[in-house]
Amino acid sequence: MKIGILGAGSIGATLARKLSGAGHDVKVANSRGPETISSDIVAAGARSVEASSVATDVDVLITSIPLSRMPGVKTLISDLPADAVIVDTSNYYPLRDGRVEALEGGMVESVWITEQLGRPVAKAWNAITAGSFEEKGREAGDAERIAIPVAADSDRDKAVAMALVEETGFDAVDAGSLADSWRQQPGAPGYCTDLTRHKLPNALAAAEKARIPQRRDIVLEAITERFPNYSDVSAEYIVRLNRAIYS
Numbered sequence: 266m267k268i269g270i271l272g273a274g275s276i277g278a279t280l281a282r283k284l285s286g287a288g289h290d291v292k293v294a295n296s297r298g299p300e301t302i303s304s305d306i307v308a309a310g311a312r313s314v315e316a317s318s319v320a321t322d323v324d325v326l327i328t329s330i331p332l333s334r335m336p337g338v339k340t341l342i343s344d345l346p347a348d349a350v351i352v353d354t355s356n357y358y359p360l361r362d363g364r365v366e367a368l369e370g371g372m373v374e375s376v377w378i379t380e381q382l383g384r385p386v387a388k389a390w391n392a393i394t395a396g397s398f399e400e401k402g403r404e405a406g407d408a409e410r411i412a413i414p415v416a417a418d419s420d421r422d423k424a425v426a427m428a429l430v431e432e433t434g435f436d437a438v439d440a441g442s443l444a445d446s447w448r449q450q451p452g453a454p455g456y457c458t459d460l461t462r463h464k465l466p467n468a469l470a471a472a473e474k475a476r477i478p479q480r481r482d483i484v485l486e487a488i489t490e491r492f493p494n495y496s497d498v499s500a501e502y503i504v505r506l507n508r509a510i511y512s
């Protein structure tokens with residue numbers, strides 16, 4: 266497949282390496298220009314491009330940028346083919362990225378993104394820490410293989426996103442529609458808790474919408490208190506904390 270990835274940070278870079286390694290034709294863009302894309306992404310086989318061309322002539326566009334930057338993306342994807350699938354990895358952290366009034370009013374974050382882009386999205390890879398995503402991929406059938414929830418309104422979009430998740434080394438679990446995708450957002454029991462496909466469906470079902478914002482903020486405050494520099498926190502610490510607070 267021809268895949269464009271908008272965002273070359275912790276998640277976008279790992280996606281680029283894994284999907285190139287799986288044989289896809291991958292191009293990657295950030296906001297600062299192709300010369301600033303890390304050389305290991307290019308060494309893995311992905312091409313670094315300008316953001317203005319990342320959506321041109323692709324089968325799939327993956328958006329992996331901070332949620333706060335999403336409103337600017339609509340103009341970048343004007344060349345995206347009509348039948349291309351968009352898969353988004355983002356999460357809503359108002360304490361870190363700023364409040365979005367529509368989301369404070371109860372709109373589901375993935376639904377808000379489809380409105381910002383003017384196109385439907387599938388939601389995937391949002392509910393795994395960057396560290397687990399980079400290091401904990403396993404072969405299909407491995408009993409320890411971690412599962413990743415995938416939500417979408419279109420069956421085709423969901424099937425494409427689930428197949429790509431599997432290719433990155435994780436079991437894909439159907440998490441329902443975008444309206445249901447609050448169940449895989451920060452604050453929910455299935456969010457960044459490294460569960461297998463046998464446990465993730467129960468965790469998604471156990472999510473309680475009213476408790477999510479407070480739990481999400483408690484965890485972010487606890488991490489920030491312990492690690493003033495967020496990049497110092499390990500995936501293991503986040504998973505332990507999430508399991509304790511979100512369950």
Ligand SMILES: NC(=O)c1ccc[n+]([C@@H]2O[C@H](COP(=O)([O-])OP(=O)(O)OC[C@H]3O[C@@H](n4cnc5c(N)ncnc54)[C@H](OP(=O)(O)O)[C@@H]3O)[C@@H](O)[C@H]2O)c1
Pocket residue numbers: 271272273274275276277294295296297298316329330331332334337354355356357390391392393394395396
């Ligand atoms: N980190 C995690 O553990 C994790 C886990 C799951 C999901 N997520 C979600 O996935 C998304 C990416 O997370 P991350 O940790 O990879 O972020 P990150 O390390 O901060 O990287 C963000 C990337 O987005 C690029 N970017 C920002 N605005 C852009 C724009 N307008 N056009 C093009 N590129 C733009 C940045 O490029 P420049 O540096 O050039 O600006 C950078 O490459 C976020 O929504 C996050 O919530 C993160």
